[in-house]
Every structure is written in C-alpha cells, then in structure tokens.
Amino acid sequence: MSPKVALGAVSLLGAAVVLAGCGGSDGNGNNSGGDDKAASARGPITFVTGKDNSGLMPNLAKEWNAKFPNEKVTIKQQSDQADQQLSDLQQHFQAKDPNYDVVTVDVVWTAEFAAKGWIIPLEGQYQMDTSKLLGPTVDQATYNDKLYAAPYASDAGLLYYRKDLVSKAPATWDEMLAACKGKTGPSITGAQPACYAGQFAKYEGLTVNGAEAINSAGGQIVKEDGKTPNVVTDEAKKGLEFLVNGFKQGYIPKEALGFQETQSLNAFQAGQLMFLRNWPYANAILSGPSSKVAGKFGIAPLPGPDGPGASSLGGHSVAISTYSKYKATALDFLKFVQSDAIQKYNLNQGSQAPVIESLYSDPELVKKFPYLPVLAEGIENAIPRPVTPFYPAVTEAIQTNIYAALQGETSVDEALKNLQAAIESGTAG
C-alpha cells in the first residue's frame, strides 16, 4: 500500500512543479504599460553581452561599480556565436525576464526588438546626446524615427592589400583588377596568389558583402521605409555583376564560395590573396607572429566602381529592456559605456572601433592605430543593412539569391528579380 501512495504523491508533486513552472512564465504580466515607477527606479542591473573575448568586461564592471557602489552591474556573458546570442535574448524577452536590464544588440537586430516592444525608445526622459557620435552608427540604432539603442562599438569593412606586390592601394574596382593582371591566378592553392576575396559563403557575411557591392555601385536593397525592395535597378545589377564576374573571370577564387571571416583571413595570412575585404580586427591577427604577411600589407577603404565604395556597417549597440525594473540606472549605464573614457579604453585594450567621431583623429590613438582615419572614412561612408523588423527574412532572401548568382545557377537579372519578390513576400503584412 504505502509504496503506491508514495509513488503517487511523488508523481503528483512532479506534475504540480511542472504546472507551476508553466504558469510562472505566463503569469508574470509585467508589461511595458505600467513602468512609470521603473523609469526613476534605481538598483543593481545586469548587462547581457556576447562572450568577452577581448577581456574588456571586468574593467567595465570595475569602473562602474566604483562610480555607483549601490547599483552594481552584473555582467552576463552569452555565447560567442551571434545566432545563439540572438536566440538567448529572444527567449528571455519572450519570458519578460526582468533580470535582463541592459542588452547588447547587434546592429541588425535593433528594428526587430523595437517592433516587438522589447527595448524602450530613448526619448523623453531617456533622451541621449548623439551629437558626438558617427552618423551611421546612430542611423542603424534608429527605427521608425526613434533612437532605440545607444551605439557602443562600430565596425566597417576595409580593404587589406599586399604592399609588397602593389605599389598603391586601388581606389576603384578597375584599378584593383588592373593591379592583379599577370600577378594572380584563379585559385588560392595555385603558384600565384588569387586576386580578391571577401566572405561569400551562404551566411550573414554574404549579406554584408553583397550589400557592399550593390551599395558601392549606387544601388540600394530596400527603400528608406526599410520594407520596399529596390533591387531591380541598373546600379544594383552593376554591383552584383562585379562579384559574379569575379567568379566567372577568375579574379575571385572559387574557394571563396566557402569563405567566412576566418577562412578568408587565413588565405590572406598565408600569402594566397592579393586583396582581402575584412573587418578591422583582422589587422591585429595579420600583424601577429604566425602571419606570413606581417609588415607587408596595407589598409585602405573598400573600392567602388568610380571611387571609394560603401561598406556595410557592423557593430553593436546597447539597449534598455522594457522589462527592466531599474531603468534610471540602466540609462546611466548606457551613457557610461558611451563615455570618452570607456570608448578610449576599449580601443586601446581591445582594438574595438569607437563610436565617438573625435577619437578617430586623436593624434595619440592614430599613432597607435594608423588605420583609424581609413576606418573613420569607411564608417562615414557606410550604409546600414536594411533596418527592418523582418530582417531574418530579408537576409535569407539576399543570401539565397546572391549565392545562386555567384554560383552561376541564375543570371544576375534573374537573381535580382527573385530577390525583389522574396523581400516583398518576406516583409508582406
């Protein structure tokens, strides 16, 4: 008798726990409407950010905690994979987690988070001063004419070139191809280096590279409303053709169809590429001891058809969760991470590109990081990837159709036509 009763009791208990667990996530009806109290509330906060590979976070926490000993910050590190960071944030926002006070937002997530009401607009009592910041970094944090996040770190694509093989950096695509003539082969494993490569595997990097080619040629992917596609244009065609012809005519090695950041960097580092498109972080690795091209490469803005091209903007912003209980503290934290001191420290210690314009011409910093003026130019000319809450569908459409064109499966015209239709369908509603 008794074991039966015991078993039943244990099972019931288990069921009750499960039920309570289910109810808990739904019953926490703490939504955005009733947060007037939270606006002036102060208290300890949590800062959620991707894995801290550069070791900047302990200092950030130390500085802040010294300044606000009663409102300490806890750093919560996520994975170092962007996809996993995104799904972690989505899950916590869906559960209305009040313990995710301040979150790091990749530039392309801002619109989705804003449209879902997960992060608060920085207006009214949350107003922030953006006058010192680089324009494009503010644009990518803006959705529906409201600033939703504080730019924290910026990033733009740069052209790395072999100084020992090319006398001066090319300003246009034609100059680049002319410099390659006779000195390069069609494969990275050949006797001669290949001419040019970026990141052309079918992933987010292809959206970045594809958008750069199209924007550089004066085209655009979506109109200013962030929704209406505009890729069936001569400019977009010219841009995409640069990449497609690259594979056809051999100035982009066919191996690049599998390149993400690391693979392309490895190829350049091994002396197998003449020109490489990559982010500023590559500088540190290419100058490192295991690099065959250390001291032999230069950095220049991305070329375009008639002059400098347009980079896609990378980087991260910091936003306040709608469900945070201590929004006043959170706002101060946003201002803190954007301060000169922190931005300077992050550049010095982690080579992280600042968002404050004046730092790019600071003589001391330029001496240490000679590529800063080039990077500033790249960011000033950068064009954000589509700012839309339907970003996952848009980037999927871009990746699939551009990849098909690069492989030669579809013609450039057909790829752009399909891309137009796919974005229309993906953002319909």
Next chain:
Amino acid sequence: MTLAKPAAGQSGTAPLPSAPGPKRNKIKTGEGRLAFMLVAPTVALLGLIVGYPIIKAVYQSFLSDTRTIDPETGQFGEAGAWAGLTNYKQWLLQQCPTPTGRTVRCPTGTLGSQFWDSVTVTVGFTVVTVLLETVIGMIFALMMNRAFRGRALVRAAILIPWAIPTAVTAKLWQVVFDPQGILNKMLGTNFAWTSEVWPARTAIVIADVWKTTPFIALLILAGLQGISADIYESAKVDGANAWQRFVKITLPLVKPALAVAVIFRTLDVLRMYDLPQILTGGANGTTTMSILVVDQLNSGLNSASALSTITFLFIFAIALGMVRLFNANIVGTPGKGGK
C-alpha cells in the same frame, strides 16, 4: 532443399521469445488494476512533459505569425489570430503572401520555396546513407565476428567513430574537406568540396557513413553472435558454399537485428541537423527539413510549428511504413500479427 528448411523456419518467426497470448491472461484482474495504478502517475507526468509541448506546437501551427506593423508606432500587432491551414499551405502548396494581401508561388529566396527541396534532400540523404551504412556495416560485422589475431584492435578501431560526438565529427570532416585540407592534398586537387552542390552532398554522406556505420555493425554483430556455429557446420556438410551460407543462413537470422538498425538509422537521418549545419551551413543543396525548421524559427514561430508538425508526421509515417515492411519485432508484438 535440405538447408532451406531450417533457415526459413528460424527466420519466419523472430528468434526472440516473444510473449505469447495466453501468458497475458494469467494476470489476475486485481493485479491488473494495481499495475495500472502504479503506472498511471508516470503516464500522466510523461503526458504533461512530452504531450503538452507537442499539442501546443500543433495548436500553434494553426495560428498566424505577427506580420502587421502599426505605421504610427512601428510596433508589431497582436500575434496568433486563427489562421486555419495558411501555414500548411505555405509549405505544402508554396503559397506565400504579397504586400497586396494576395498569395503567390513562394519566390526563390524565401524559406517557403525551399520546402520541397529540403524534403528531397532529406530523403536522398536517408536512402543513400542507410544503404551504404547497411552494406558496409554488414561487412564490418562479419569481420568482427571472425576469430583472428588482433580482433579486439579491429573492433575498437571500427567503433571509435561512433563514440565521437556528431558536432566534433562535423568539424573534423570540415578540416578534411577544406580547400587546403588533407583530402585535396592527398588527391592533388584543389576542389572546393563544400562550395558546390554535389561535392557538398557527397561530403555529408561520407561523414555520416563514417560516423554511423559502426552503429549498424554493432547491432548486426550482436545478431551474428546469436547464430549457433552448428548451423553453419551442417550447412557445410550439406555442401553449401560461402555465398549460399550467407544468403540462406546469416541474412535471415540477423534480419531482426538488421531491421532494428535500419529503422533507427532511417529515423535518425530523417531528422539530421547538426552534421550539415556545421559542415555546410545548409548551403549548396544540403538544407534538411530540420535545418529549415530552425531557420524558420527566426522569422516566425507559428509557421515554424507548422513545418515541424509536417516533419513529425512525415517521419512518423515513414517509421510506421518501415515497421510494417520489416514486420519487425521492435515493439514487442508477436511476429504473426503483421500478416
């Protein structure tokens, strides 16, 4: 034929002593009730933990995703209006929405348009890998079953790939298939293995076969060890050659073990995710149904629920079909029930 008789007799019914009908009646009514009471809480708990999410997912698959945006605030409207079969139509009939509210055939580059490709790719992987794994697994099992010097070493060598986690396997093969990887160095080629459709698919098949053949080999080996050497002895005396012994004795007698292995592997490959995701990211015609589900999750929860429900039903139907086909004794019912 003298040798066909015993073999057929053995193979028709499963060699495992399955519970015959009369035994079940021996349980007294009171015992039955006690058993039910003892099991009921566990069943109820399992129902909650397993059943609830499944039912919820199926329910969600009939709801719409949030697609409307308030032009004033820029915020999404309320999610989850009843949408009937809209989500299913998107996948099965390729009906995607347009800005004007009509539906069109899903344009290339939307996830909807990749549905049938992913079904074909998944089924293709399943047929090819399971066939290869069965044949190679059989050869390995026969090798391992022989008595020879160093047999333990060979057994260990064959089983190692199975012990390595799939994610690690995928990374390992990624290094092998790299344009500057070992394979190209060995073959003297500069093939971009994971950047073109058929090489990418081949790479996945090779990696999967490498990893999971040991599983099948192991199950077949277990079956082989249950066959008495006497049967082979008498077959030899009767003048059967090696091939005849294999076809008439070995195959029928390992059939139950083989069936379990093949069914397990088939279900495994049908929901394959990690290997192609890591090796190719789903590019170059290697997007399986599971990869598509995860991709869709980023765009819309409810349409992803519809897709995972379709995937679930698809795998379930195939599993059911295979159990029938093999008349397999994996669910504990007597073999004669199938006919």
